[in-house]
């Protein structure tokens with residue numbers, strides 16, 4: 286789809302660009318208003334983590350087709366310091382910053398599928414998908 290895109294994320298305003306691009310793609314795919322809010326929220330959280338913890342990275346937004354089912358794919362990737370303990374980072378309330386520690390676990394709950402790959406020195410990649418029903 287024309288609205289599939291990659292948003293470079295380096296500063297706070299890019300979080301809004303990524304979120305609005307995701308909201309637009311979700312609308313184009315037919316997601317309802319409340320689902321668009323959930324998708325936009327998850328995108329904001331992973332984009333904010335790039336700005337806060339990695340400094341720069343990108344958010345890739347794409348259309349998925351699995352048989353006759355349509356979905357949205359969000360991949361947030363950076364080459365920052367990575368996460369020492371991914372299991373801990375996925376727990377509610379865990380933060381090494383000044384946030385609430387709900388960004389990653391909250392995003393996992395908002396989306397249908399959630400994968401995170403990260404390690405010290407390897408950067409971080411978060412892959413999330415939501416399917417239209």
Ligand SMILES: Nc1ncnc2c1ncn2[C@@H]1O[C@H](COP(=O)(O)OP(=O)(O)O)[C@@H](O)[C@H]1O
Pocket residue numbers: 330334335338339363365366367368374375379380381382383384385386387388389390409
């Ligand atoms: N892209 C990233 N690069 C490095 N560390 C990250 C990244 N995203 C998340 N983290 C780590 O995981 C923790 C939990 O993230 P999150 O659930 O979003 O909570 P918060 O942002 O409020 O700290 C962060 O405090 C940070 O230590």
Ligand SMILES: [Mg+2]
Pocket residue numbers: 330333334384387388389
């Ligand atoms: Mg966060």
